[in-house]
Amino acid sequence: MDVRETDFFKELLSMFKMEAAEHIQAIRSGLDVLNQDDAASRYAETTESIHRAAHSLKGAARTIGLSDVEPICQSLETFFSVMKRQKVQLSPDIKELVTQAVEGLKILLTSVNEEGKTTADKSELVRVVEELNGRIPELTKQ
Numbered sequence: 001m002d003v004r005e006t007d008f009f010k011e012l013l014s015m016f017k018m019e020a021a022e023h024i025q026a027i028r029s030g031l032d033v034l035n036q037d038d039a040a041s042r043y044a045e046t047t048e049s050i051h052r053a054a055h056s057l058k059g060a061a062r063t064i065g066l067s068d069v070e071p072i073c074q075s076l077e078t079f080f081s082v083m084k085r086q087k088v089q090l091s092p093d094i095k096e097l098v099t100q101a102v103e104g105l106k107i108l109l110t111s112v113n114e115e116g117k118t119t120a121d122k123s124e125l126v127r128v129v130e131e132l133n134g135r136i137p138e139l140t141k142q
Contacts (some may be wrong), residue, residue: 003015026053047084
């Protein structure tokens with residue numbers, strides 16, 4: 001019997017979906033904080049929280065075998081790690097890419113079916129994440 005057919009997997013998948021929604025919300029909330037006027041005083045704490053949420057989401061995706069989601073989460077985790085270390089202000093176009101990536105990831109995660117497979121087209125998300133990671137050198141120059 002395949003593990004994906006078991007009640008245990010169904011329970012694990014249910015927990016993953018709840019946890020994934022919480023991590024996406026944590027990332028979105030953190031990004032909202034960074035857009036506020038007084039963000040500088042909370043930058044380290046907020047970027048750590050965003051990075052941790054992306055890291056946890058990557059691990060959760062790995063746990064249930066979402067091999068197509070894990071590298072996307074890894075790329076976002078890498079971006080947030082650089083952002084955290086460099087203590088940079090994001091340009092409006094990079095903010096837009098981050099927003100698109102997080103929203104695309106939310107859609108992809110929402111599309112996970114009862115077999116633990118994503119059903120949404122992830123091509124645009126992959127493109128956005130690749131573009132975002134291509135912009136990392138800009139962050140390290142600030």
